Amino acid sequence: MKKALLILSILFLTVSYGQEIKQIPQINVNGEGKVKVVPDQATILATIETKGNNAKDVKKDNDQKMEAVLRFIKKMNLDPADYKTQRVSLNPQYDYEKKKHSYNATQTVEILLKDLSKYDELMDGLVDQGINRIDNVTFQSSKLAQYQSEARKLAMKEAKLKAEDYVSVLGQKVGRAMTISDNSQTYYPQPVYMAMKSMEMSDTKAPRETLAVGEINITANVSVSFILE
The missing domain is CATH 3.30.110.170 (Protein of unknown function (DUF541), domain 1)
Structure with a gap:
């Protein structure tokens, strides 16, 4: 009898709850x-990578090239807040065949270029000053x-x-x-x-x-x- 009453109570509560839900x-x-x-601007990650047998010389050579790169960027009249160096490293490498160590130094500069008309001039100048690796170029909108x-x-x-x-x-x-x-x-x-396009260059150079x-x-x-x- 108690079991029957319990079942009836549960059924009553279930029906009541169901009626409340609309x-x-x-x-x-x-x-x-x-x-x-x-896009009206681009972020450029450019790296100088230098290799050699002497760690001090490799690091010095890498630093000098980066200094030249930064001087060139400054001449491009970019805002100082729009470029910065990052990911500086100097790592030993071992050649098992020659059984000798060498060293690899890298420095990366991140540049926010807000005037894309300067893109070719900037990229050419970076390579001329020692950049030998373009890691990434991302085009963006300022808006x-x-x-x-x-x-x-x-x-x-x-x-x-x-x-x-x-x-x-x-x-x-x-x-x-x-x-x-x-x-x-x-x-x-x-x-x-x-x-x-291949063209014969005259006295006037095409852009x-x-x-x-x-x-x-x-x-x-x-x-x-x-x-x-």
């Missing part, structure tokens, strides 16, 4: 917003936050438009948003080096055009749950 009509949709931007905001707004507009399309045939309306999940992605193009920077694709993706009215 089903809220809603629709779940995805939206995407895209903004394409032409990235503004374009990301535009992409998010476009994504939300597309999500709402989708929801309205779906419910328009049902005689319902799209109400307020219940949940929003956002996942934005930004693609930074790598440099594309254009093939240099170099070795780089096509491409576009930055700023994409915002959202998942939205709307209440149906």
Whole structure:
């Protein structure tokens, strides 16, 4: 008897709880917003790598080359806040065949170039002054936050438009948003080096055009749950 009463009590509570829960009509949709931007600046990681048998000489040679690089960058009239050295290292290396040690010194300079018209001049000068490794070039926009905001707004507009399309045939309306999940992605193009056309050089030299920077694709993706009215 007690067991039967317990079961009836549980059933009563379950039914009561179920009656309290109201089903809220809603629709779940995805939206995407895209903004394409032409980069207006670039971050360059350039390295001097020096090898030799004497650690002191290798380090000294590497330092002298980096000093020349920094002097050249200064002559390019870049803001001192836009370049800095990093990742300085001096490592021994052992040649098992020759059974002798050698040394490898590296220094990297990071440069924020805000005027892409100076790109070719800067890169040529870096190599002339001793840079023998370009580790990375990333093209960016100085107005990235503004374009990301535009992409998010476009994504939300597309999500709402989708929801309205779906419910328009049902005689319902799209109400307020219940949940929003956002996942934005930004693609930074790598440099594309254009093939240099062979030409006979006369007294007048043609300007170099070795780089096509491409576009930055700023994409915002959202998942939205709307209440149906």
